[in-house]
Amino acid sequence: MAVAPGVGAPEILEPSEMTVPSPFSPVLLADRVAVVTGGATGIGLAVACALTEAGASVVIASRSAERLAAAEVEIARRTGRPAWSLPCDVREEDEVARLRDFVRARCGSAAIVVNNAAANFRLPAERMTSRAMRAVLETDLLGTYHVTRAFFDDLKAIGHGSVLSIGIAAAEQGFPGFSHAGAAKTAISSLTASWASEWGPYGIRANCIAPGPIPTKGVWENMLGHPSSSEADAGTQAFANLVPAVPLRRLGTPEDVAAAAVFLSSDLAGWITGVTLRMDGGLNLTQCL
Numbered sequence: 422m423a424v425a426p427g428v429g430a431p432e433i434l435e436p437s438e439m440t441v442p443s444p445f446s447p448v449l450l451a452d453r454v455a456v457v458t459g460g461a462t463g464i465g466l467a468v469a470c471a472l473t474e475a476g477a478s479v480v481i482a483s484r485s486a487e488r489l490a491a492a493e494v495e496i497a498r499r500t501g502r503p504a505w506s507l508p509c510d511v512r513e514e515d516e517v518a519r520l521r522d523f524v525r526a527r528c529g530s531a532a533i534v535v536n537n538a539a540a541n542f543r544l545p546a547e548r549m550t551s552r553a554m555r556a557v558l559e560t561d562l563l564g565t566y567h568v569t570r571a572f573f574d575d576l577k578a579i580g581h582g583s584v585l586s587i588g589i590a591a592a593e594q595g596f597p598g599f600s601h602a603g604a605a606k607t608a609i610s611s612l613t614a615s616w617a618s619e620w621g622p623y624g625i626r627a628n629c630i631a632p633g634p635i636p637t638k639g640v641w642e643n644m645l646g647h648p649s650s651s652e653a654d655a656g657t658q659a660f661a662n663l664v665p666a667v668p669l670r671r672l673g674t675p676e677d678v679a680a681a682a683v684f685l686s687s688d689l690a691g692w693i694t695g696v697t698l699r700m701d702g703g704l705n706l707t708q709c710l
């Protein structure tokens with residue numbers, strides 16, 4: 422998707438609109454089993470498609486069985502290969518353990534874990550409640566911990582495991598209106614670095630991708646809270662208004678993240694660990710001006 426500087430509104434993107442062919446060999450991840458949380462929609466679905474195209478056996482997991490079933494069909498349609506899914510709430514450790522057992526039984530031990538599931542909603546800091554804070558921290562931060570911890574033994578046994586978590590580009594500067602998500606995502610970068618140090622000797626790499634604005638349907642509904650048409654117009658405009666500040670003059674796409682996710686999850690990135698890769702078209706370079 423390319424939006425001309427300052428002109429028009431960004432489209433809401435789902436991966437079915439992907440047009441760029443995969444740059445990766447279809448056997449790059451041929452012997453790898455991957456699990457992608459939040460893999461039925463938006464960025465997670467694009468990552469699941471890209472990992473599948475690169476040869477991995479992919480299991481997607483999130484709460485909605487209906488969205489997972491539709492995503493399985495979509496992945497098969499796009500890649501010509503099957504994917505598997507299991508409903509799982511990453512806040513619940515027993516559900517995550519069931520996911521790990523399902524992955525083992527269906528595909529084998531996971532070598533690639535992608536922590537993409539996240540919750541978010543706008544709430545000014547002065548109106549933040551501990552309930553709201555907990556809701557986001559439990560999904561984003563504890564969910565990332567639960568999933569990674571549950572798959573640790575498999576990653577260690579396999580000897581070349583990869584943990585990839587999705588952060589946000591803005592986290593270090595704070596995330597006004599979304600302070601809970603900013604805190605959770607910053608903590609995920611720190612967890613990533615800790616895991617990289619502690620688990621490197623087991624051959625496990627841990628990295629984080631921190632994307633800038635990508636107008637997915639999920640970000641729209643969750644962050645703008647199922648907006649009225651006037652709020653949606655304002656939100657669309659807010660996204661469009663960002664474009665002139667992006668040096669590369671466009672917003673991100675799920676496929677931008679998916680390409681980096683395949684690279685970081687593969688042996689091509691075999692000496693990269695502990696990294697938080699910011700992907701925002703350079704927006705951070707101009708936002709401080």
Ligand code: NAP
Pocket residue numbers: 458459460461462463464465482483484485488509510511512536537538539540541560564587588589590631632633634635636637638639640643
């Ligand atoms: P999205 O489509 O809403 O993705 C979020 C996914 O998380 C959904 O599939 C959702 O599925 C799942 N999820 C939420 N709560 C869950 C839970 N408790 N257990 C399991 N799964 C859960 O939005 P997106 O834009 O693609 O975002 C994907 C990731 O990119 C997120 O980590 C987000 O923070 C990050 N990100 C997005 C942007 C952006 O501008 N879009 C920018 C920076 C970072 P269910 O509701 O079915 O559970």
